Amino acid sequence: MTGPAEERAYLRDLVERLRTLLEEELVGVYVGGSYALGDYDRSRSDLDVAAVVKSPLAPATKATIADAARHEALPCPARGLELVVYTAVAAASPTTEASFELNLNTGATVPFRADVEPVAGELHWFAIDRSILRSCGIALVGPPAKDVFGSAPASALRPVLAGALRWYRHGGRRDDAVLNACRSLRFAAEGVWSSKAAAGRWALDAPAGTEDPGLVTDALEARATGAELDARRVDAFLARAVERLVR
Numbered sequence: 001m002t003g004p005a006e007e008r009a010y011l012r013d014l015v016e017r018l019r020t021l022l023e024e025e026l027v028g029v030y031v032g033g034s035y036a037l038g039d040y041d042r043s044r045s046d047l048d049v050a051a052v053v054k055s056p057l058a059p060a061t062k063a064t065i066a067d068a069a070r071h072e073a074l075p076c077p078a079r080g081l082e083l084v085v086y087t088a089v090a091a092a093s094p095t096t097e098a099s100f101e102l103n104l105n106t107g108a109t110v111p112f113r114a115d116v117e118p119v120a121g122e123l124h125w126f127a128i129d130r131s132i133l134r135s136c137g138i139a140l141v142g143p144p145a146k147d148v149f150g151s152a153p154a155s156a157l158r159p160v161l162a163g164a165l166r167w168y169r170h171g172g173r174r175d176d177a178v179l180n181a182c183r184s185l186r187f188a189a190e191g192v193w194s195s196k197a198a199a200g201r202w203a204l205d206a207p208a209g210t211e212d213p214g215l216v217t218d219a220l221e222a223r224a225t226g227a228e229l230d231a232r233r234v235d236a237f238l239a240r241a242v243e244r245l246v247r
Helices: 005-025 033-037 059-069 088-092 124-136 154-168 174-190 196-205 213-225 231-246
Strands: 026-031 046-053 080-087 102-106 113-115 138-141
Touching (some): 005 026, 005 059, 005 138, 033 046, 033 124, 046 088, 046 124, 059 080, 059 113, 080 088, 154 231, 174 213, 174 231, 213 231
Antiparallel strands (some): 080 102, 102 113
C-alpha cells in the first residue's frame, strides 16, 4: 500500500474492522479518489473507500459498520472518510444508479452521515466514483478493482459529470469546482481519469482545454494558498463546462 504511514495504518485498521464485522461476506475493500489518483493532501482530501459485499446487508449490520468506522471510534487522519458499501452486483453494474448499501461520511470537521438511501441532488457522485475505482482503484484486500467495479459508458457519464458541476455551483470550494470541471472535460475528451491538479495542467495545455486559463491557474495556486476565487468567474466557467458536457 502506498501513501503516508498514518494513512496506511488507518486503512489497515479500517479493513480489519470490516473483515471482523463482515467475515465471509466481504469481497474486497478499495481506496479511490485523490489517494488513488496521486493527489492526496491530508489537509484538504477525504479518504474515499469502497467496500464490496456478496449480498445486501441487514439494517443492523449497516448500523454496526457505521458505529465501527465513525471518526469517534476510529479517528481519520484525513479531512474525512467517505465509505461506501456496495453489493458485488451493484459494484459491477455499468449503470449511473447510486445503488449503495451504506454511504458513510465522518471526520473531525465533517458532519457525521450514515445514509442507507440515496439523497436527491447527490446521485452523481457514486457513478463517478465507481468509474474512477475501476480505472485507478487500489485494492486494500480482495481482487483487483478493475475486476470488481463496472463503469457506465462515457456517453452516459457525461450528463452525470454535468450534474456534479451543477452541484458545485451551490456548494464546495471554488478551486475544487474549477479543477473538477477540468477533470470532467478531460474525461469527456480522452476517457482518462486524472487528479484535479493534473486535469488543471491538462486544461492549460490542451488546444480546447479552457476559455479562462487565468482562472485555472488561480485554482491551481489556491490549492496551496487557500485563496478564494471570484464567484462570478467560477460560475461562468462551470456553466461553459456543463454546456460542453451535455451538447
